[in-house]
Amino acid sequence: MPSGWFFDPVFGVAVTVAAYVLSLRLQRRLPWLHPLFVTSGGLILMLVALRIPYTAYAAGGKVLEFFLGPATVALGVPLYRQFRRMKRNLAAILAGVTAGSATGLVTAGLSASLFGASQELVRSMMPKSVTTPIALELARDLGGVPELAAVLTVLTGLFGSMFGPALLRRCGVRDDLPLGIAIGTAAHGIGTARLIRESEPQGAASSLAMALAGIVTSVLAVLVRNGI
Amino acid sequence: MAGFAILTAFLLAGHAIREWGGVPLPANVIGLILFTAALGFRLVKLETVEKAADFLLRHLMLFFAPVVVGVVSFFPLIGREAAAFVGGLVISAVAVLLVTGWTTKALSRETAAGVRAADEAGRAEGAGTGGNARGFDRGG
Numbered sequence: 423m424p425s426g427w428f429f430d431p432v433f434g435v436a437v438t439v440a441a442y443v444l445s446l447r448l449q450r451r452l453p454w455l456h457p458l459f460v461t462s463g464g465l466i467l468m469l470v471a472l473r474i475p476y477t478a479y480a481a482g483g484k485v486l487e488f489f490l491g492p493a494t495v496a497l498g499v500p501l502y503r504q505f506r507r508m509k510r511n512l513a514a515i516l517a518g519v520t521a522g523s524a525t526g527l528v529t530a531g532l533s534a535s536l537f538g539a540s541q542e543l544v545r546s547m548m549p550k551s552v553t554t555p556i557a558l559e560l561a562r563d564l565g566g567v568p569e570l571a572a573v574l575t576v577l578t579g580l581f582g583s584m585f586g587p588a589l590l591r592r593c594g595v596r597d598d599l600p601l602g603i604a605i606g607t608a609a610h611g612i613g614t615a616r617l618i619r620e621s622e623p624q625g626a627a628s629s630l631a632m633a634l635a636g637i638v639t640s641v642l643a644v645l646v647r648n649g650i
Numbered sequence: 651m652a653g654f655a656i657l658t659a660f661l662l663a664g665h666a667i668r669e670w671g672g673v674p675l676p677a678n679v680i681g682l683i684l685f686t687a688a689l690g691f692r693l694v695k696l697e698t699v700e701k702a703a704d705f706l707l708r709h710l711m712l713f714f715a716p717v718v719v720g721v722v723s724f725f726p727l728i729g730r731e732a733a734a735f736v737g738g739l740v741i742s743a744v745a746v747l748l749v750t751g752w753t754t755k756a757l758s759r760e761t762a763a764g765v766r767a768a769d770e771a772g773r774a775e776g777a778g779t780g781g782n783a784r785g786f787d788r789g790g
Contacts, residue, residue: 462715483717487716491658492706494678495658495660502689517754534735534737534738537731539735551742558714570721578739600750636679
């Protein structure tokens with residue numbers, strides 16, 4: 423039943439922006455609802471219910487996806503802002519982010535393999551701690567599936583933002599700097615968004631770590647790719 | 651709009667360098683590194699790009715919602731490999747959190763307390779000792 427106009431990019435753009443705006447409104451009333459889940463989940467339900475082929479939606483989806491590119495470059499702004507503030511601890515921050523990023527690549531690959539995952543899933547899992555637009559590109563480069571990497575990245579961010587701060591405090595990480603750096607490295611923008619609401623210094627550390635982890639993981643992924 | 655033009659110009663440079671320079675990083679990451687360097691060397695003014703950058707970052711979720719929707723094509727794969735999907739995710743997330751937190755904490759202790767002391771100096775009397783005490787007494 424879908425006819426030609428469904429395949430016009432305006433369709434995908436219009437429904438996605440509408441779903442996004444609605445989900446932000448909804449979140450104001452129900453703060454525990456994550457807007458990304460509402461947006462994507464709602465769109466998936468709509469496509470399935472109305473039997474609209476994914477390719478029709480994707481024509482518009484690709485238009486919005488394009489902005490992930492400039493948005494990643496834009497991470498330079500928080501990176502530069504926080505860099506100036508945290509110069510003194512730069513060595514500790516770089517060491518933490520590098521150790522964490524390496525741990526992320528290795529443990530994600532290993533644990534997924536241990537559970538008997540396919541190569542597709544293993545390679546999509548590896549970059550899941552870094553911010554989504556970078557994780558997508560890394561999954562592609564590593565031979566994984568960008569869509570899987572996106573979902574894994576979002577879920578990792580949600581997990582880290584919900585349980586990360588409590589886990590870290592219980593394990594002796596209570597200072598603003600290491601806590602923020604750990605959340606930013608493990609749970610990218612979603613973890614950062616939570617910390618910013620609770621503590622300015624933690625949020626600042628987290629946004630620095632998120633941008634750094636994206637860069638460091640990209641460099642480490644090159645080593646992984648050459649090693650495989 | 652000038653900000654947006656600058657951001658896309660750096661992204662374009664990222665693509666060019668990846669294609670022609672053989673740099674194996676994603677184009678957006680190359681763009682990010684160059685752009686941050688340009689800010690650092692004052693080749694680009696923060697005020698020029700701030701608005702565009704903050705807008706894009708604030709609505710990051712809108713831009714990757716379509717990618718998440720794309721997962722519909724991979725439901726069968728996720729169903730088959732649900733254990734690995736969840737297990738790998740949780741194990742690795744916990745490992746990254748702890749390794750990063752502990753490493754940063756171990757290396758930044760003294761200076762972290764110092765930075766916090768500086769941050770809190772305006773707020774409370776004797777913030778320096780307070781920051782120090784909190785930095786040292788709760789080893790994990």
